[in-house]
Amino acid sequence: MRILMISHAADRTGAPISALQLAREMISLGHELTIILRRDGELGEAYRETAPTHIWRDSPQFDLSDGLSTALRFDPLLAIKCVRSPDRPYCLGRQDRQRTTRLRQEIRNWKPDIIYANTTHCGDVVDELDLDTPIVTHVREMGPTIRALDARRLKSTMNKTDMFLCASRSVMKDLSQDFSVPDAKLRVEPPAVKITPEQMAVADAARGDVNDDLKLGDPDTLIIGAGSLIPRKGPDLFVEAAKTALDRHDGAGRLVFAWLGDGEMMQNLKHTVHEAGIESDVLFPGVKARPYAYFRRASAVLITSREDPYPRVAIEAGMLGVPVLAFADGGGAADLVRNYEAGHLIADFDAKAMGRDVSALVTASRTVDENLSKRVSRGHNPSASASRIVALFESVASTAHQTEPHKKATKP
Template sequence: MAFLPPPPQSKTRPDIAIFLYGATSGGAPRRALTLAREFAKRGFEVDWVVANPDAPLAERVPENVRAVALDGVVSKWAALRRRKPLALRAAIPALGRYLSRENPRVLLSAANSAHFSAFLAHRISRSGTKLALRICTHLSGGTAGTSRAPRPVARALARLFVPRADFVIAGSQSVASDLVALTGIARERVSMVYNPVVDATVAERAREALDHPWFAAGEPPVVLSAGRLVAQKDYPTLLRAFAALRPKLSARLVILGEAKKPERRQRLLDVAKELGVADDVDFPGLVANPYAYMARARVFALSSAFEGLPGVLIEAMACGCPVVSTDSPGGSSEVLDGGRHGELVPVGDAEALAGALERSLTSEPDRKALRERAGAFSVDAGVAATLSALDLPPSLSSGRPS
């Protein structure tokens, strides 16, 4: 995907400009890539506007989506050093110029870290663009785009900019409730739209070959987890739970996901060594096809301290993999329907998590029911609901928006 740095004015006014730091491996960027692809498939003119065009998944930006790298020396310097907050702040003037020049119908800020920058750029642009904020996780857990500010300041800023957006989309009922409590926005102004997660490609890719010795026939069962190696995911609790499980059952633990800084991965390895389970724990990093792992794992574990709508839980269920999760602030309980489709345990409780893993490993899963539940979070439903929340037609066969 070739980025335009910056582009000339397009011949056609963009319908939707999706703004975020870049195509990193987190859940919000991956859902944004899905939205970009599906919006374009439905006939919308889509711009992918980022501060960092060289993020790990940049090659996944669809060819029929115009990729725009925001200019600016400081922003480029910060992006090169993967300093997301600085890169997003430094990109505000360039984003404002983009909005003034291109005047897209909607600017969709697609990740919590981008919202404050999107708000300021929108204000200075004085364009006719509508501002939409897609709130991915609890703002009270890590307030939108202001994580480096003291929490009272961050919350005050959220109360300033969230109610001033034209459209506000929450990724789960729990996130919507948190948003109302934190910012004072009226509940009727918040659209609740589940993430677009499951389509036919999940099952197709789940059947692809997997080159990892631990998943070969006859090997001990594998507990799988996936997500960035960040504090939010609370992998130390998962490691402690696995260590408590190992004396009772032979098993292995695989944690997929990248570490922004190598020392984060090393710290987790050190924890595994201290617990005496390092030989049975693997960190493969960012993998091209996590679904092949999910289809072959015996159980998927989510140990997060907070979430929005955890797509990895849904993806694992779509692959027929049993799941256990912390009952963290966010949408985990919604995904699992209050525990009907997988055990929920208290946040930070390694003993409870170990017990849930043991019960899952020693019982026979209903894989059909898991796949059916995951189908409630389909790409088609999520995209249609997002377009409706943005006051746009289901496709441009219904007429180009005015």
């Protein structure tokens, strides 16, 4: 099968990592891939080593003549927005337009059987390619994030997608209720994650390094949070939960909370913990190149997201044998906890209740739960996921061929 994969980015974040793993698995199953990256990034070289890869947006140049061209192709308002902010969707300068025109013809000559878009953010690429090919979109966003898309790209994604793969039941619910997507076009397919035995061994061997980095003693209990320090991820709720847990802690050793990640809220959060007098117990050590060692040292991982379709951090925690505390209405982490008995769920985004549950879930001497690791690993196996997705591709392509002519791509 010829699969055109469109990834919205090549950053070292959840969706691009999952798409890269999926591409490798599909190739191992004998399928032919071509990849388009909306923009290049840290994982770009890994994509290029996997399959023929093209960069959609490669030139930052966009001048007044490009604005005029955009006004003629779309409308004057978009042209004004592009001149002010050339990085917007649909804002292609002359060099990018020339390159994407050649790429479009190359893809048409290649004749893909299916287009796989790794998020809802790929609608502009789908529009510009203008192919009469069935489309499967993997939705890794919840309702509020989808609604925040520009109207043109949102319309493209919703109208041209033949089947939506939903990262979690929460995502499926949002698509059904908020966007009126029929049930027949919805399937749940959670992110797949692969952690090798070698990675586990390296993580275990580095536990002492974690102690040194965070200034922990062997009897101390470590609780982890991870991700970008942005409001959606709820790091402020992590701090609030930590305050409650620290007030209640009376066990052996210290209770230490550490958030792995960086972002816009870093300084405010450090100020908050300083004002509370807990800066030695609530740490923000930044992004870590080898986070698995921190997870294996931890007694629990807190998923404090207010909105998160299925955080990769939660899956990795479970695969590493570490229980998860998450909010019941925060997104896909609830699927993990319910489906794999992976920890505790807290109602109503009650951070204080989460803090109280910390003491019930962990002890300073707890060992890694290898049975939890096996359960979560089986449920998020990349090879099994790729096989299910390819089977869906074949079904969607077959249905489209039986009902030819397929829906015609229309210019937005």
